[in-house]
Amino acid sequence: MASPVDQFKLKTLVPFEVGGVDLAYTTSSLWMTITVVAVTLFLTLSMRGGRLVPGRWQSLAELSYEFIANMIRENVGTEGRKYFPFIFTLFMFILMGNLLGMIPYSYTFTSQIVVTFAIAITIFLGVTVIGIVLHGFHFFTLFVPPGMPIVLAPLLIPIEIISYFVRPVSLSVRLFANMMAGHTMMKVFAGFTAALGVLGIAPILLLVALTGFEIMVAVLQAYVFTVLTCLYLNDAIHLH
């Protein structure tokens, strides 16, 4: 029987190499492309009518837009307006990637630690650069908790610095681990179903519930990833 983690293996669809670096178009790349197409179609086709009273699809598109707009307004403030397109793209990309991953035989690229870490480290570096550009040396007061007694400084400042640098790791691992764990668990239960024959009805029922749960996780993790990005951005812009 195939291992439950075999589903994360990548198949090379179009071999491609530049200067000895493997840039093959794989299943992961394919589903990234599908995500790009799906998000674009979703956001443009639904708004084609642009009706004053929106239909179902238009409502969904507007809802996503306003959801992120509100998230930025609440967590970052008006200065966050500039980063709206990036954060909206980020949210839609992760959300659509997670949701498309729920389709049987598809590939969930967010279950790849390298993908989530690449996004997270980009955000981390970007946010740090924004903070230093906005505040200069003053940015490093971010590591000094407000109202800290000076005696505790040797203890608290290292903790703050470590927690700051752990951010890209925690951000990427949270998404990756959730996606991987969910899909692995579903594969395990599917394996039980195949092995148990008639009695397999029990794991199937569980699998149905699990599928619903995983869809919730897919949406929730996209939200968590985005909201944390907003919080990091807020720290960089407003320090404390």
Next chain:
Amino acid sequence: MNIRRVSSLSATAFLALVLLGHEATGASSSSGPKLPQLDLTTYSSQVFWLIVSFVVLYFLVAKLAMPRIAEVLEERQERIEDDLDKAETLKKEAYQVRIEYEKALSAAREKAQDATRHAQEEIAKRSAEAESAAQVKVTVMLEEAEKRIAASKTGAEGTSGDPISSLERSVAQEVVANAVQKLIGVDVTAADIDAAIAATLEERPQ
């Protein structure tokens, strides 16, 4: 800050557990499958296609999708504000109209009260007039009736000096004539009866 720190630490711990757990199972079956996510040879292509997809999506969303959504939302916002403004002016207008209506209503009410009062006064005046006219008429009629009664009284008493009226006399004459005829079969003349009456009247104590 604390919650975030705890969540980041727990996520790190989770990763450690997943990887360690995997290593443990991998160790138990030495030729067991490796976690495909840790296959470093796939990293370059994944990061490359991630960057390509994300950048393409960023431009599609930022330049194509978002302006359209913003436009529609703005249009709706404007429309709503417009409608609210319109509603506000209409409300003011309605308030004005209501005040005018109330003014007109109170004026009409006053007018109606006036009219009612006038009508009542008119009615009182007229009924008083009618009453006094009727009073006069009744008095006149009463007087006339009294006169008539008095007249008929004197008429019934007949000419002065005659102790009985001419009516009494004629009735007596007839009754006597009939009675005599029935009793004794004799016809008596009026003159005889007159004589008899006269005699009776003389005998009767006055």
